[in-house]
Amino acid sequence: MLISKEMLFFRSVPAEIIQVNEKVTVDLFVKRKDKLVPYLPKNSTYTEVNFSEISHLGIRKFYVRGKDRQHLERYMARYIDRILTNPEVPSKVKVNAFYVTSSQTMQQAFEDPRAEHLDNIKRSVKPMLKNIMKNESILKDLFSITQHDYYTYTHSVNVGIFATALAVRYYVDSGNKLDLNMEKLSYGYFLHDIGKSRIPLNILNKPGSLTEEEWVIMKMHPEWGYSILMETGHLTDEAAYIALQHHEQIDGSGYPFAKKGSDIHPCARICAIADTFDALTSARPYKEAIGPYDALKLMQKQSIYDFDYTLLTTFIRMLAP
Numbered sequence: 001m002l003i004s005k006e007m008l009f010f011r012s013v014p015a016e017i018i019q020v021n022e023k024v025t026v027d028l029f030v031k032r033k034d035k036l037v038p039y040l041p042k043n044s045t046y047t048e049v050n051f052s053e054i055s056h057l058g059i060r061k062f063y064v065r066g067k068d069r070q071h072l073e074r075y076m077a078r079y080i081d082r083i084l085t086n087p088e089v090p091s092k093v094k095v096n097a098f099y100v101t102s103s104q105t106m107q108q109a110f111e112d113p114r115a116e117h118l119d120n121i122k123r124s125v126k127p128m129l130k131n132i133m134k135n136e137s138i139l140k141d142l143f144s145i146t147q148h149d150y151y152t153y154t155h156s157v158n159v160g161i162f163a164t165a166l167a168v169r170y171y172v173d174s175g176n177k178l179d180l181n182m183e184k185l186s187y188g189y190f191l192h193d194i195g196k197s198r199i200p201l202n203i204l205n206k207p208g209s210l211t212e213e214e215w216v217i218m219k220m221h222p223e224w225g226y227s228i229l230m231e232t233g234h235l236t237d238e239a240a241y242i243a244l245q246h247h248e249q250i251d252g253s254g255y256p257f258a259k260k261g262s263d264i265h266p267c268a269r270i271c272a273i274a275d276t277f278d279a280l281t282s283a284r285p286y287k288e289a290i291g292p293y294d295a296l297k298l299m300q301k302q303s304i305y306d307f308d309y310t311l312l313t314t315f316i317r318m319l320a321p
């Protein structure tokens with residue numbers, strides 16, 4: 001049938017994503033009697049009248065051409081703060097929009113870490129943090145869509161999400177003293193590995209273990225991250241602790257400064273947990289991903305050497321079904 005063939009080249013978009021009184025940047029289609037029909041051409045304004053008509057007809061989804069995916073993602077990135085703060089938008093739609101747009105802005109930041117690209121990440125972190133703080137189930141939604149193929153930018157988004165959620169649990173819900181700003185903290189987690197943007201791609205994406213010389217370069221990324229944040233005017237105390245200390249380990253075997261135990265700031269210890277969890281649960285060309293349960297068990301075994309026990313327990317409780 002025509003419709004099924006046709007649908008292969010389209011993807012659906014929740015109607016709530018489309019902003020009233022703003023121009024659409026892709027052609028929008030709607031489904032009528034199992035057929036896709038044009039609704040609004042690109043560069044036209046989606047008016048209040050359109051909005052009422054769509055609501056009246058009970059249409060929940062638009063369709064856009066598959067080849068317009070990037071335009072649509074850019075459109076979502078432009079309005080991400082509105083999407084995340086709109087109470088009419090269902091949580092799942094918000095989570096998806098956040099993941100898609102932050103992966104895209106993160107990729108851009110890694111390709112070219114200039115100030116305006118880092119600013120794009122900041123814009124969506126604030127409203128997302130509010131959602132994470134208000135809504136317990138959002139974390140489960142987020143985990144179900146996080147991509148488990150490892151790329152530096154998806155890893156950064158995943159760590160940003162897990163570390164933020166753990167920091168909220170640890171500081172806000174458990175009442176531990178926080179001498180830092182939660183929003184800046186969250187932003188720091190998303191950018192914890194930004195120093196990797198200076199690592200040559202043949203080392204960063206090497207499908208196997210690194211040589212000693214390559215490790216020396218890889219281990220520069222905490223300090224390079226610190227420099228990038230400083231040069232772009234994005235360095236805060238929070239981001240500095242996170243960038244510099246997220247590879248330090250409790251027993252002093254980490255890098256770059258071999259700091260031990262309480263010399264490592266708790267906000268960096270939070271990042272270390274999220275970082276390892278994501279690395280274990282993501283597939284790489286040379287290793288398969290392991291499931292969340294096995295990853296947590298493995299981390300628990302290593303906790304006396306690598307992680308803060310209280311924080312790891314909080315993390316395990318947070319992810320438990």
Ligand SMILES: [Fe+2]
Pocket residue numbers: 192193221246247
């Ligand atoms: Fe790192």
Ligand SMILES: [Fe+2]
Pocket residue numbers: 155159192193275
């Ligand atoms: Fe990392």
